[in-house]
Amino acid sequence: VTSLFNHPFFAGKMDYMPFHLFTTAECISQVLEGATLCGVVLSSDKTNITNMCGGRVAHPLLISLANIKMAVRNKGSSHAFLLLAFLPIPQFVHPVQRMCSILEAHLIHSCLDIILEPLKQAACISRMMLDPVRNLQYCFTPLVSYIIDTPEACMLACVHGNTSPITTAMYKDFGDPHRHPPCTATLTLSQLASIQCNPQDVAQYFAACEPFRLSGMLLPFFRDWPLSELSEFFTPEALHYWHCLFWDHDVHWCIQPLGAAELDFRFSIIPQITDLHHFSSRIMKLKQVGGQIQREIQQYIIAVITSAASPDIVISLRALMEFRYFSQAATITSITRDKIKRALQEFHDHKHVIIEDGLHRGQQTKAILEHWHIPKLKLMQSIAPGIERVSSLLQWSADTTEHGHIEVVKDPASSTNNHNYESQICRCLDCLKKC
Known part of the structure; x- marks a missing residue:
């Protein structure tokens, strides 16, 4: 976040105060005086590293800032999405495929907890950062958008695959002509807290989560991220x-x-x-x-x-x-x-x-x-x-993040020796200052 926030390229192309543009004489809401919201934009999706053979797949986690204006952030030449981490792609040997999915969800949420902890702390107590013109800003870092496909959204929302990740609708409700109530973080956490079962027994805990259409994830990564709402940061794409x-x-x-x-x-x-x-x-x-x-x-x-x-x-x-x-x-x-x-x-x-x-x-x-x-x-x-x-949904387009995979994953991978891709890609990006 710091490298994006103080990059000279984004001088004059970044907003420091959230605003709502009104065309009528409505009142404008304001944040605390002197505070700057550095809205975090995340994106993760699996992508192929090898083209013809090998079957190597990476799961990059990209990061950008909502402060950067849409016309600038959506341009691939702006390099507004940086590689934050590589998420693991585990292979479990459990005979039940559903249990393998639960174990993978536990691993991904645990990794996100570790990776995103500095951003959670900054969202809670703030952090002083230099902007592109070297002025100090008092910054908070809420999660405003997580750009992902539907299956991964269900995994991160801790719900079943046949359940909406942003509303309380299940598969039988998908054809309804109205919108169901939002699936908020408070609702999800309260449902998890109401389950009286030993979470160490994965199979039994999953069965107890079944009536709530939950996936069996105990500690969601968003549980302690202030100013971030589950039903809102999964922005339409x-x-x-x-x-x-x-x-x-x-x-x-x-x-x-x-x-x-x-x-x-x-x-x-x-x-x-x-x-x-x-x-x-x-x-x-x-x-x-x-x-x-x-x-x-x-x-x-x-x-x-x-x-x-x-x-x-x-x-x-x-x-x-x-x-x-x-x-x-x-x-x-x-x-x-x-x-x-x-x-x-x-x-x-x-x-x-x-x-x-x-x-x-x-x-x-x-x-x-x-x-x-x-x-x-x-x-x-x-x-x-x-x-x-x-506002406009074009600012959350996955087209930009898909192009970012080429820049921060596939192109650096082409200069490796086809072994230990992740570490070599990170070293290459460090040399190019894109990581």
């Missing part, structure tokens, strides 16, 4: 929240009325348009589909299926498209937030047709599904409240 949802579900809903061959053919005959991707090789044969490709397919999908699908299906899919486009705006007003809410409600009003027409199927079995057990669908209910709380 475009890549994992709705672009992956589009590719995993929306596209498959479009395949059923058209057929894969016809859908491919329609994409291939779309006239080439300047600044838009042309899928001459069709979409079902794409070898690698990332966030950029998913966004480009979204630009055509409604026009492609309009003549083949029923009006209600087109309306529901178009509503999801409007939801995604409005949510990605760089500046979002109260009017835009209302449009986001209406678009999501319109989808819920028409989504029953997707099941009635047999479009919602299992990816493996291809059997017709009559439920909405889709975690990312429930997470969409948190987009509008998240925008109201933290």
Whole structure:
């Protein structure tokens, strides 16, 4: 945090006081006089180190500051995300896979406790730090954002995989058209405290946690981090929240009325348009589909299926498209937030047709599904409240952190001897002053 906070590159590109920009004559809330909030932004995700062979995987934990302006922090050339630590990737020999997951969660939370302890202390008692122009600032370090995918969010929130990490909804509630109460740190810790069981007996403790939909984690890393709220620092994120949802579900809903061959053919005959991707090789044969490709397919999908699908299906899919486009705006007003809410409600009003027409199927079995057990669908209910709380969601994009993996993990790994990657990567970054 100190190296980011006092870096001369960010002079004039950083805010020292939190503010809320009002367009009406509303009162502005203020923090204590002389205090500076250094909002911590964390990101962790497993990434491949080797490309062709070897199967080596790293689990980097990156750190940045929310004080850095969005336009600067989201640029890869700004180097605003630094490598904080490598999290372990354990391999347990327990015969029950569920127990292996619990043991891994215990290890990750314990490591985060050790790594993040200085930040917790600074959030509690503050720390004096130099800013880019060498003025001393009285800094507190709350956790304001943790950018991760859905499975890792469930692990860090100490809940089951089929449970929302930021609300109290379970898998049976994922199709509800309303947002459930937030899953706060106070609620989670109180549920853990109410369990009367020996935590050393992992299997028995896990069974006792089952009624609360908890994963069996005893000491969550966020339990003693002041000014940090569990349901708020898991900020909504475009890549994992709705672009992956589009590719995993929306596209498959479009395949059923058209057929894969016809859908491919329609994409291939779309006239080439300047600044838009042309899928001459069709979409079902794409070898690698990332966030950029998913966004480009979204630009055509409604026009492609309009003549083949029923009006209600087109309306529901178009509503999801409007939801995604409005949510990605760089500046979002109260009017835009209302449009986001209406678009999501319109989808819920028409989504029953997707099941009635047999479009919602299992990816493996291809059997017709009559439920909405889709975690990312429930997470969409948190987009509008998240925008109201933290403004534009583009500032929490995983695209930036994925690019950061190349800079602080993959590129340094290419200069190693293919043994003991972590220590050699850290030495390389120390020489480059990027760690």
